[in-house]
Structure formats: structure tokens, C-alpha cells
Amino acid sequence: MIRFVEAEEVLPLRSKVLRNGKPLIKCSFDGDRDENTFHLAEIIDKEIICVATFHSQPHPNFAGNAYQLRGMATAEHYRGKGIGNQVLNFGIVYLRGKQIKYLWCNARKAAYSFYFGQGFEFISEEFEISEIGPHRTMYLKIR
16 A cells, blocks of 8 residues: 655665665655655555655756655565556656646666656756766656
8 A cells, every 4th residue: 555654664665775775864865854745655564665755846957846756666576566656656646736747856777767667758868876876867747
């Protein structure tokens, strides 16, 4: 079941999947506790298996109300089963209700095809994020 969760609840999966097991304090993002930020999690048998954070943040090159998708992660044994798609779409439906114009993210190279399959398009060349790897900024018009 997908539900809204607190920032602290997404940190263990972020650590495991996105930060190579770094301490939870190193897996927190600026804005995680902002009033307009929300965190989603898919939970199966009391285990959080997929997380995503949506932070109210326009992209510098685009106008309008926007959110940045951050920290999306799915536990390895649940990948490829459509769970990430369900969590992302839950967030998009919620954002449409808030009259948000677009969603953007800095996608890891390994996730380009996932986001492209969800309708996102590239809006940057590839760039490196220290200790994490290659990324490209991607954009999805939602309204």
C-alpha cells in the first residue's frame, strides 16, 4: 500500500539503494522537512520497499509551480515489478490536485530508461554528482 510517510522513514532505503549504506544522517536532503515536501512509500508486510520524495522547487529554466522528485529508490528484489511506476504516478496525481505544472529530477544514468518510460524528457547533458555518478536532468509536464 502506498502512503505518505515522514522523512525519517525513507532514509534507510535511500541509504541502502542510493548511498551505498552511508549513515542515515548522510542520506537526508535539504528540504526533506519543508512544509510543502512530501514523502511516499510502498509498504508490503510492514517493509518499506519503494520511496520517493517530492520537494516544492521550480527548475531554474522553467516558470510555474513545480516540484523536484528526489531520492526515489526501490528495494532490489522488488525492481521491475511496476512498483516504482505506481509510487511515481501516485505522486503525480497528488501534484495535479495541487495545480502543479511540472515535475523534474536529476536522474541517475541507471534510471534514465525508467523516467523516459514515464514520459519524462531530458533537459540537460550528462553531468557528474560527486560520489554518486552520472546524471541528467529530466522534466515531465503534468498540467
